[in-house]
Amino acid sequence: MVRLNWVHHVHGVLFIFLLSSGLFLYFSPSRTWFNEIQFPLVTFHLWISFFYGIVILYSLRSVFQHIRQKPYIKGFNVWLNVSFIIIWIISGLFMYFQAFLPVQVGNMAVTIHGWVTFLFLPWVLMHSIGHLFNIKLPWPIWWKGKAKPPKLVEENRLDRRDFVKFTLLGILFIFIGAGIKWLQPILDVAGEENKRSGYFRIYNVTSDYPHYDNDNWQLTIDGQVDKSVVITMNDILRMPSKTIIDDFHCVTGWSVRNLEIKGVLMKDIFKEYEIIPLTSFVTAYSGDNVYYDSFTVEQLIEEEAMVVFQFDGEELVNPQGYPCRLFHPRMYGYKSVKWIERLEFTEERVRGYWQVRGDYDLNGYF
Numbered sequence: 004m005v006r007l008n009w010v011h012h013v014h015g016v017l018f019i020f021l022l023s024s025g026l027f028l029y030f031s032p033s034r035t036w037f038n039e040i041q042f043p044l045v046t047f048h049l050w051i052s053f054f055y056g057i058v059i060l061y062s063l064r065s066v067f068q069h070i071r072q073k074p075y076i077k078g079f080n081v082w083l084n085v086s087f088i089i090i091w092i093i094s095g096l097f098m099y100f101q102a103f104l105p106v107q108v109g110n111m112a113v114t115i116h117g118w119v120t121f122l123f124l125p126w127v128l129m130h131s132i133g134h135l136f137n138i139k140l141p142w143p144i145w146w147k148g149k150a151k152p153p154k155l156v157e158e159n160r161l162d163r164r165d166f167v168k169f170t171l172l173g174i175l176f177i178f179i180g181a182g183i184k185w186l187q188p189i190l191d192v193a194g195e196e197n198k199r200s201g202y203f204r205i206y207n208v209t210s211d212y213p214h215y216d217n218d219n220w221q222l223t224i225d226g227q228v229d230k231s232v233v234i235t236m237n238d239i240l241r242m243p244s245k246t247i248i249d250d251f252h253c254v255t256g257w258s259v260r261n262l263e264i265k266g267v268l269m270k271d272i273f274k275e276y277e278i279i280p281l282t283s284f285v286t287a288y289s290g291d292n293v294y295y296d297s298f299t300v301e302q303l304i305e306e307e308a309m310v311v312f313q314f315d316g317e318e319l320v321n322p323q324g325y326p327c328r329l330f331h332p333r334m335y336g337y338k339s340v341k342w343i344e345r346l347e348f349t350e351e352r353v354r355g356y357w358q359v360r361g362d363y364d365l366n367g368y369f
């Protein structure tokens with residue numbers, strides 16, 4: 004028989020760790036302003052969930068034996084916890100493997116993971132308060148019609164009025180929890196259909212960046228191709244452009260949502276100039292002479308990467324890569340090379356700036 008008291012405490016402590024790290028990652032202000040710790044925090048959250056899962060599995064049999072003897076409130080609490088834990092684990096696994104799943108499935112998992120947490124919070128609060136002040140609610144007995152709600156529960160120092168207040172408070176908590184979740188998307192889009200939300204935090208590995216104007220910028224395409232070409236801004240502007248509304252995600256945690264992105268598809272550039280790649284790999288270089296990243300030809304062509312020259316209907320500002328930057332709709336911001344000035348086709352896949360320095364994924368899909 005497992006020591007259930009002990010299990011209860013360990014469970015509580017692990018849960019607090021999970022909840023605090025989870026909420027921290029959930030709310031974009033905390034995620035954004037402390038973005039350096041986001042990644043360690045995700046790892047932390049995962050490890051704690053792992054231990055949490057082990058504790059649950061290890062104690063489950065004893066817990067169920069125990070509630071067979073004390074079925075009422077304990078049974079309710081256990082079943083509530085077990086159901087939520089199952090939802091967290093499943094949605095958590097979907098989140099973990101989102102790279103391999105359709106975007107909508109990943110998003111859905113994130114939504115569910117957050118939702119159930121908010122729904123669970125009121126119970127957590129009541130339960131914790133109950134334990135801290137040693138209040139044990141008699142209500143399940145009442146529910147089951149086995150006893151009337153006691154006028155005064157000596158043991159719990161609760162009379163009926165307290166009891167009613169407590170229950171109403173609980174319901175209020177649930178509404179607050181759910182309300183925050185409901186309201187959030189409403190606040191985010193504030194009426195308009197595609198209002199952008201979030202801001203770019205300018206991220207440059209160099210402190211001084213190149214200054215171009217439309218006349219001196221050009222994009223060179225060379226390396227292992229049948230012929231090299233040089234494209235000017237005028238060329239870009241006269242090609243068919245494409246405007247999409249999409250989200251921009253930096254791997255450190257901040258996102259800009261519903262961003263209007265205008266540019267020319269790589270596919271169209273290749274078609275226009277009849278460029279025939281002789282290899283499968285491309286490296287995109289920034290005009291800052293420091294930043295670069297690599298792609299497969301397929302990623303640039305089939306997956307609709309663009310050379311972007313407008314955000315939200317305006318030219319890019321200089322720190323954001325004026326006049327052009329790369330954008331891949333399914334990859335993290337670090338693949339979005341600013342001041343793009345060269346695409347070099349190479350025999351082998353080159354490891355980019357962040358792949359050499361950090362353990363950033365080569366493909367960078369989110």
Ligand SMILES: Nc1nc2c(c(=O)[nH]1)N[C@H]1C(S)=C(S)[C@@H](COP(=O)(O)O)O[C@H]1N2
Nearest residue numbers: 203204205206207208253289294336337341
């Ligand atoms: N040339 C260059 N491009 C770059 C970077 C950089 O440091 N230099 N940072 C990348 C990263 S990590 C992100 S998240 C985005 C940030 O875009 P922003 O500066 O427009 O917000 O640009 C990407 N492209």
Ligand SMILES: [Mo]
Nearest residue numbers: 253254336337
């Ligand atoms: Mo980034």
